[in-house]
Amino acid sequence: MVGFDAETTMMKPATTLREAFQATNPQQSLGSGDPYYVDLTKARNSHATVYMKQTIENCGEGQYSPIVLSGHRGSGKSTELRQLEQALGSSCFMLYLDVADFLDPQDIDYTDLFLLVCRQILESLHERKVALSENLLQEVEKWFVEVTKETEKSLELSGGVGVEAKAGAEIPFLARLLGVFTASIKAGSRRKETTREQLDHYFSGLVSNTNLLLTAASQGLRAASMPCQLLIVFDNLDRLPPEKSAELFFSHGSQLQEMACHAVYTVSIDTYYSRRHLANVFPNRQIIPNVKLRASKTSPKPN
Numbered sequence: 143m144v145g146f147d148a149e150t151t152m153m154k155p156a157t158t159l160r161e162a163f164q165a166t167n168p169q170q171s172l173g174s175g176d177p178y179y180v181d182l183t184k185a186r187n188s189h190a191t192v193y194m195k196q197t198i199e200n201c202g203e204g205q206y207s208p209i210v211l212s213g214h215r216g217s218g219k220s221t222e223l224r225q226l227e228q229a230l231g232s233s234c235f236m237l238y239l240d241v242a243d244f245l246d247p248q249d250i251d252y253t254d255l256f257l258l259v260c261r262q263i264l265e266s267l268h269e270r271k272v273a274l275s276e277n278l279l280q281e282v283e284k285w286f287v288e289v290t291k292e293t294e295k296s297l298e299l300s301g302g303v304g305v306e307a308k309a310g311a312e313i314p315f316l317a318r319l320l321g322v323f324t325a326s327i328k329a330g331s332r333r334k335e336t337t338r339e340q341l342d343h344y345f346s347g348l349v350s351n352t353n354l355l356l357t358a359a360s361q362g363l364r365a366a367s368m369p370c371q372l373l374i375v376f377d378n379l380d381r382l383p384p385e386k387s388a389e390l391f392f393s394h395g396s397q398l399q400e401m402a403c404h405a406v407y408t409v410s411i412d413t414y415y416s417r418r419h420l421a422n423v424f425p426n427r428q429i430i431p432n433v434k435l436r437a438s439k440t441s442p443k444p445n
Contacts, residue, residue: 182218182433190428191222195229197426198373198404208399209406210391212380212414213430219408222430223375226406234404235360235369237266242378246328250382252394253341254327256352259374259401261320263359268317272362274355282351283316289344290323290337297322345397353402360403372403380410387413395423 156162183189190211197207213219220240227236239262241247245254260282267274287293294315326333341348356372364370382390387410391398398407407424414420414429421427 186431186433188429188431190430191226191229193428194226194406198230198371199233201404206402207404207426208401208424209404209426209428210409210414210420210424211406211428211430212409212411214411214432215380217430217432219380219430220377223377223406223408226375227373230373232369234371234373235363236373236375237262238375238377240377242381244324244328246330247378247381248383249330249386250379250390251327251338251342252390252397253338253345253348254324255376255398256341256348256401257320257323257327257337260352260355261317261324263355264314264317264320267359267362270366270368272359272366272368274358274362278354278358279314279316282354283314283319285347285351286316286319289340289347290319291340292319292322349397349400353400356402373406374401374403375406377408380408380413382410384410384412388416388418391420392416392418392423399424 156165183192194209194211197209201207211219211223223238227234227238230236237259239258241250241255241258244258244262264274297319323333323337326337360370360372379387379390391407391409391413398405409420414427
């Protein structure tokens with residue numbers, strides 16, 4: 143049996159089975175510093191979190207490390223990703239994205255992730271009152287409007303602007319536009335396929351404008367005396383259907399690596415061990431094994 147050292151906690155122990163059940167929801171990942179967290183490195187015989195941290199920290203200025211992380215469902219990937227934020231400390235600004243919260247987990251296109259990054263970077267900086275250049279925002283906004291043919295008027299007629307503006311009328315039109323795009327992707331509206339086709343056709347522009355925002359975000363965070371090295375975590379991509387996962391990571395893996403930031407993508411076990419060799423696309427790979435509760439009672443026969 144695997145033994146664990148007792149941990150000091152200020153939490154009140156459960157006194158009934160119901161309290162114990164409510165306190166140990168297996169569907170809920172543990173945040174950084176959660177008193178329930180137990181370091182399972184020895185039990186797993188895996189140092190995935192340490193290796194991801196080292197990979198990110200070993201990058202020089204202007205270098206980025208796209209990493210894929212795999213493991214069976216429930217093995218603790220989300221929890222370890224949360225711990226990665228604590229392990230990196232003040233060296234990184236980590237944006238954790240549970241893609242199921244924003245996109246359709248059964249149908250995710252590579253362009254969807256670029257849209258999501260643009261939207262969430264803007265919203266995250268807005269919440270922290272980190273300002274970006276108005277000229278830059280107008281430049282990026284102009285590109286999206288020209289490519290997608292969307293305007294304030296068209297969004298208002300479709301009912302999109304009102305929903306996004308509830309969070310605050312001061313939110314830039316670009317952020318609301320991106321919010322409508324990602325919302326339409328999750329809802330599966332007709333706009334989804336149209337937007338995907340347009341962005342796929344002008345992908346070089348999508349990369350360029352996404353990286354403009356990421357670079358400006360890093361500079362803005364530095365000016366605000368905040369961690370400025372960007373790390374974006376895309377969690378729950380491992381729940382994609384096999385054919386969609388293969389399309390995302392094999393057909394468009396090179397595009398995913400063009401973001402000007404560190405990134406961690408969760409992938410399913412079948413994608414990780416695919417005969418198409420994920421290592422050819424993502425050299426930086428880690429896997430979180432399940433915890434071995436019992437050792438085999440059989441021993442190898444002597445020669």
